[in-house]
Amino acid sequence: MSLKSAFFAIIRRDLLLAFRRRAEMANPLFFFVLVVTLFPLAVGAQAHLLQSMAPGVIWVSALLAALLSLDGLFRSDFEDGSLEQMLLSPHALSLLVLGKIIAHWLVTGLPLLLVAPLLAMFLGLPEQAMGTLLLTLILATPLLSLIGAIGVALTVGLRRGGMILSLLVLPLYVPVLIFASSAVDRAASGLPVNAQLNMLTALLFLALVLVPLPTTAALKMSIN
Amino acid sequence: MSVFPDAVGLFFHRSASPPHFYALADRFIPWLTVIFVVLILAGLYGGLYLAPSDYQQGDSYRIIYIHVPAAWMSLFIYVLMAIMGGIALVWRIKLAEVMLISSAPIGAGFTFIALVTGSLWGKPMWGTWWVWDARLTSELILLFLYLGIISLHGAIEDQRNAARAVSILALVGVVNIPIIHYSVEWWNTLHQGPTVTKMDKPSIHITMLVPLLIMAIAFKFYYLIAVLQSAKLELLKRESGSQWVKTLLENQA
């Protein structure tokens, strides 16, 4: 099997596995909406307050939804031994891991875009920011999956790695949060967002290149 | 590679072995302590007594003599940890692993000091205990990076794996530090409060600068002392079954 076909094979495999538990795919979505709903309940329903907080609230909630879904990235493969098999495969583990991350994003990150209009409505986000919101979600959710993968790889062997995973990953998420929420915020005021989007794109490419290596090193460590 | 004379190479090679390093640490620590005490007293004398009051901030600015060197140390130590992590991963040198994990609490301590002194400096100046100043915010995130390393090391039972994990994490963290700093600075300029923080670029006079630099160097010597003490403990823990430790115990009795 060539490297390219192995890469696509693993994406297909993970997507297939995820589809077999189709109901679970909706969980990050529900969580995303639920968390956003908590904010008006907590701070009050004044329209102007919610509107000014909307970009930040939506993005923090997206971050938390991504964080919660990270565990599924390597957990089941770790537990049933498939991860070890991947390690033994002749193909570069980096590329297989990248494939898994892409599949994970397709299942947990991309769907978040579906509820973005709903959330924009809940918080009164101006319509002119909608496009930027979707754009930041498309650019930054893969980033969240990529950066998160390092944390998951480091903690997959731990019994209760969930809390440590958050501690490890959230500081690394900060730049993504800053640029993404700032972009949506500026778009809501009608200001240009090129700088922020460029930064997110740059970070995305950087992550695509830099993430697989430490992730595979961490997986090899976790499996031993 | 005969750039270095053989004796130097031999020295480093032998020092990497735990018993030699342990003995070396014992020899160095007293001297380092003497130098540290001299420097810290000089720095404190210069900073608290000799340096004049600030025109705008009065005597409260004297916190700078701890705040800035502590912040510098917090970054310096993290970079060192990343280097040690790289050495540990590439060359599998146990000592590098030991130095990495020994440095983490010290770095976290300096980060904590930078945050608390920043807060104490800010309260009389800005009226609040906390402001989302670019430097303070970056330091806060750095503290979490340190805590992550300490937690991860504590959570992994197998020592070899724990060392590998924190080496990876330190390297990942060090790549992120400039990104985080840049994004936080950028974020801060967007949300700049009405008061420009005096912390970021203090207008510094030479009589104020010299004690600052002395304190910075003093803190470096402190780090050396603290990391050597911690490394000795860590080595004993890891090698408690080995022959050199048994000999050490017999010699002590």
Add this chain to the structure above:
Amino acid sequence: MTLQTFFAMGGYAFYVWSAYGITFLVLLFNILSPVLLRKQLLRQLSLRQKRGNR
């Protein structure tokens, strides 16, 4: 400058001395902690060794 004015730190005594005090405590902790733990470990190990030798 009298000792009194020195300690007063121009009215900012609380802030300045708290800052220096906390710093001193943290630095002290990071030196004392490994030293004391090491002494404790050495005691434990030598006890174990003596028992093992019997």
